[in-house]
Amino acid sequence: MLTERQKLILRAVVDDYVMTAEPVGSRTVSKREGVGFSAATIRNEMADLEEMGYLEQPHTSAGRIPSHKGYRYYVDHLMEPARLSRMEMMAFRRFFARKRDEVEQVIQETASILSQMTNYTSIILGPKVFESTLKHLQVIPLSERAAVVIFVTNTGHVEKRRISVPEGVSLSSIEKLVNLLNTKLTGIPLYKLKRVVYWELMDELRRHIDHYESVMSMIDQMLETDHGERVFFSGATNMLNQPEFQDVEKVKTLLDLFENSETMVQLFESREEGVQVRIGRENDMEAVNNCSIISATYTVDGRPLGTIGILGPTRMDYRKVITLLDVFSKHFSEHLRRLY
Incomplete structure (x- = not known):
């Protein structure tokens, strides 16, 4: 069980690391508004959090970064929902106000706007063709x-x-x-x-x-029928912009994964309600052990049709992505209902 002080420090480390991609030191945390503890106190607490497996120290002299366990605790217990900016809300309203006649057009455009708004890779499993x-x-x-x-x-x-x-x-x-x-x-x-x-x-x-x-x-x-699901991508190369993916082999592994539709369906298919978050090794696939996947099922008249997902580094802006997917999946479902 974490103390309130440890929770506050863990949340500060995750928030800071998500923004900067740099290990977070005790002095940085002490300067955050609302923290109110000395750098020495924070340093001791960070050492305890590391010992409990919530933080990691990539180099001896560096600050700490969240572990997969730390991210999971953050998502489950510490994270507060993000508020979309005025510009994001305007883009969102414009997107769903447009008239479209074809489901696949809506899906591809949704994948595109989600990758633009998150700077990650968006993947949407379309309705089964058959x-x-x-x-x-x-x-x-x-x-x-x-x-x-x-x-x-x-x-x-x-x-x-x-x-x-x-x-x-x-x-x-x-x-x-x-x-x-x-x-x-x-x-x-x-x-x-x-x-x-x-x-x-x-x-x-x-x-x-x-x-x-x-x-x-x-x-x-x-009349032979294709029983598969179509996979729609956008922003596959966005991962190249992430510091974690400067290694060519890591990127190649991911891009190879994107080309395998069956594997992507296994990875993203979900029939659970609400937004699902899988962090790092929770994905049970080596190619995405350093990634997080956030997904939500979309429905028409209560019937699950497919999945909207975002793939990014474990250092993902969980607050923003979870809020976006929650909002998009509900409005996306309503938009599709008018086309079915």
Whole structure:
């Protein structure tokens, strides 16, 4: 159990280190408004905090920096919510006042503004593609035996897939098929498309489409569904501006991580309510052992759709990022509700 004096000193060290990225000495803490203790007293308390694992001393002659344990205690017990500046509030209001028609556009722009406002890397897991609904289907012939299928969903997601055209199936048959599928499948979730075709459209397809068996094989190819989540990034290179990431190998490891969508989904996926904070080794992935991840789930009508997250160094401005994510996730959810 920390004393009130130790709590005050730990909070001062974290706040100062977040701002300066320099180890914090006892004299620096003693000059802070509201501290009211001598440098000698603070030095003794900082030594005790180091012994308990809340602070670390990177060099013998230097001041102290927070440990992962110190950051965790700060986030859980000492941190006060930040107030957004007037400029940030204006940018926030302007952002959500703009009219947009596509979910993926909103997601990408949200990732962009969050990385700008935090100077960290923002990652948003988009809604699972297979849960979105079909808006339009198009087939573009490439040759007599090949074509490209283009899906457009209600979220603005566009997916292209190359398919084989069975022998004997003409261009006019494909056009007729696409018109029928657009009429019958628009507004249907992608994961239900095959079910609707096989349960509700088989008789109609038999009546109107030549080479029925071959066409059904082609439809199977056309309606294969991607079950993954799209990952939206912004500010990936912001980490290069952080003193902790001047090491080229550290940066390369992170950038490699960003390119692996499956790993990013594992790292950020969350169905818990509220803002979640994972610090350093709590992330269970060596590549981000020196990073913190703050994330929040966004919902539509109470149904979790994805995750908004910020990745930065453990020396992150937790107060600001937690406040931003809390505000953004709620307004983002409301904004998406109008598009669904």
